[in-house]
Amino acid sequence: DEYKAALQKMRVQTWAEFSAAVKRGAAAGRLAGTVTSKQERKTRTGNKMGVIAFSDTSGQYEAVLFSEGLAQYRDLLEAGRSVVITVAAEDRPEGVNLRINSVQSLEDEASRIQKALRIFVRNASPINTLAGQLTVRGEGQVSFVLIKEEGEGEIEIELPNRYRISPQIASAMRAVPGVVEVELV
Numbered sequence: 001d002e003y004k005a006a007l008q009k010m011r012v013q014t015w016a017e018f019s020a021a022v023k024r025g026a027a028a029g030r031l032a033g034t035v036t037s038k039q040e041r042k043t044r045t046g047n048k049m050g051v052i053a054f055s056d057t058s059g060q061y062e063a064v065l066f067s068e069g070l071a072q073y074r075d076l077l078e079a080g081r082s083v084v085i086t087v088a089a090e091d092r093p094e095g096v097n098l099r100i101n102s103v104q105s106l107e108d109e110a111s112r113i114q115k116a117l118r119i120f121v122r123n124a125s126p127i128n129t130l131a132g133q134l135t136v137r138g139e140g141q142v143s144f145v146l147i148k149e150e151g152e153g154e155i156e157i158e159l160p161n162r163y164r165i166s167p168q169i170a171s172a173m174r175a176v177p178g179v180v181e182v183e184l185v
Helices: 002-010 015-023 067-077 106-113 127-132 167-174
Strands: 028-042 048-056 059-066 082-092 095-105 116-121 137-147 154-163 179-184
Touching: 015 028, 015 059, 015 082, 015 095, 028 059, 028 067, 048 067, 059 067, 067 095, 082 106, 095 106, 116 154, 116 167, 167 179
Parallel strands: 059 095, 116 137
Antiparallel strands: 028 048, 028 082, 048 059, 082 095, 116 179, 137 154
């Protein structure tokens, strides 16, 4: 499964894996999830704190974030955003309590580990459409692989510039008519 492989490359766990690890004694970890809600509250001392709800493929969970972190990561913690969080965890009778230490955009994290994108085509017709999706400069190498007729081999053309690449970009390129396959490596 492509999603699980991407999580392993990023060294993140699903909520189910992490909560089981906390019950075995783990006290910290990295989780990837989509923000489902954010509530800001005042603490007894008058500082702000956030209670952020997340979901991933294995379940739903919430974590707290105190005033300094809330100010730093507020923009990343909007409903619908996918993020990678580092957390401190505590196993309590009422369940696993999480405190957020850091937040990163999932797309930024994915583009950091994705090094190359290979786009397989049978002819040049989809090239302009594909090039239009490669607008943001980044660190990823992109190449087009032209598959010759009747299995006579292939020709790979590496683009000279570097681009931001991610699983979302690869998925969008797979949908372009004329694309045979897209490899994200």
